[in-house]
């Protein structure tokens with residue numbers, strides 16, 4: 001199981017501060033379980049792991065196998081919760097140079113629909129010109145502009161290259177059961193599709209087909225991923241008291257640091273570059289869940305040791321409003337011993353015979369000691385190794401902790417009304433039908 005260590009964080013709090021939040025934790029757990037909290041229409045993720053049957057996973061796997069058989073490249077189109085979880089898991093489990101490896105065992109997974117960069121889309125469509133590619137089009141609302149724009153381009157290209165009939169077999173939609181343009185298109189074209197349950201919000205959807213299908217296409221074991229999430233669902237259930245419940249402890253510790261010690265920024269840090277997108281996924285989960293009503297810890301992420309050479313100065317000595325949560329991987333999946341060198345021109349013979357990971361671990365320990373000395377509370381999440389089961393545990397750990405933490409903070413953790421503001425302006429500026437009044441108003445505002 002993954003483990004949590006809060007001892008280097010609680011020393012920045014008054015004695016008993018975390019335990020003092022136990023009644024609030026309990027109330028949050030009960031509200032989640034009974035569905036009596038705000039946003040209770042979006043609690044489908046809570047028991048999703050134990051409610052996911054092997055039969056359903058076999059169905060997802062069968063569709064993945066079709067894509068694996070028929071495609072050298074699969075483009076996953078989606079943004080936010082319809083993007084980050086799949087990418088986080090695929091990159092954490094994959095070879096760091098996967099796009100350069102052409103062993104034909106697994107299709108190359110590429111991502112689109114998560115930006116509107118013309119060069120990005122041009123370069124993607126150029127790359128795909130001589131490739132047998134398929135598309136997984138993911139959007140809960142089915143109307144997200146970034147994703148829809150990329151999908152239109154990719155769909156046309158896929159049909160042109162493979163013919164409409166074959167394209168149908170390699171385009172899969174993951175969207176709402178009834179609503180949205182992605183659903184209309186999938187039904188009209190006869191694509192295989194999966195439903196994103198109504199009661200699972202985007203940022204909590206990685207364990208639905210939103211994450212499961214791309215992860216299975218990439219060649220990873222989705223049953224083990226779900227088993228891991230089930231382990232954590234049991235270990236962090238409502239009746240597991242704070243002293244044994246690592247998700248409740250994480251939630252209470254970060255809220256105590258925020259509310260009682262003025263720590264307003266949390267960085268999730270890793271010492272393995274392939275965890276970069278776990279940090280990105282976590283940022284959306286916590287940022288959209290807690291950043292509202294003029295409240296919320298600012299969620300950021302750093303890749304160490306890389307960012308110790310850029311952000312390290314700020315973290316060590318900048319404004320003391322930051323704490324860090326370290327994702328520590330206990331054992332790497334490969335072994336690389338550092339060689340000895342007769343001439344020792346680089347002066348590194350003191351490392352000879354050590355594993356590279358030993359050096360990394362000392363960097364990790366040295367960093368946490370330095371940061372704690374610099375008044376940066378340090379929370380540590382230890383993951384035995386990077387595999388599907390532990391990642392499943394990690395995902396559910398952060399999800400349930402997020403629900404508890406948001407409720408302790410007294411916000412609705414399951415909505416994201418603020419995200420609409422930029423969209424409204426963009427649609428008004430682009431003269432989207434239905435936005436006539438907004439178009440007029442925004443043009444007047446800009447002409448002043």
Ligand SMILES: O=P(O)(O)OC[C@H]1O[C@H](O)[C@H](O)[C@@H](O)[C@@H]1O
Pocket residue numbers: 079080081082138139140141142143144147202203288416419
């Ligand atoms: O899945 P979609 O409906 O396309 O949404 C994708 C993303 O877009 C948004 O604007 C929301 O803020 C996110 O929570 C969501 O995950």
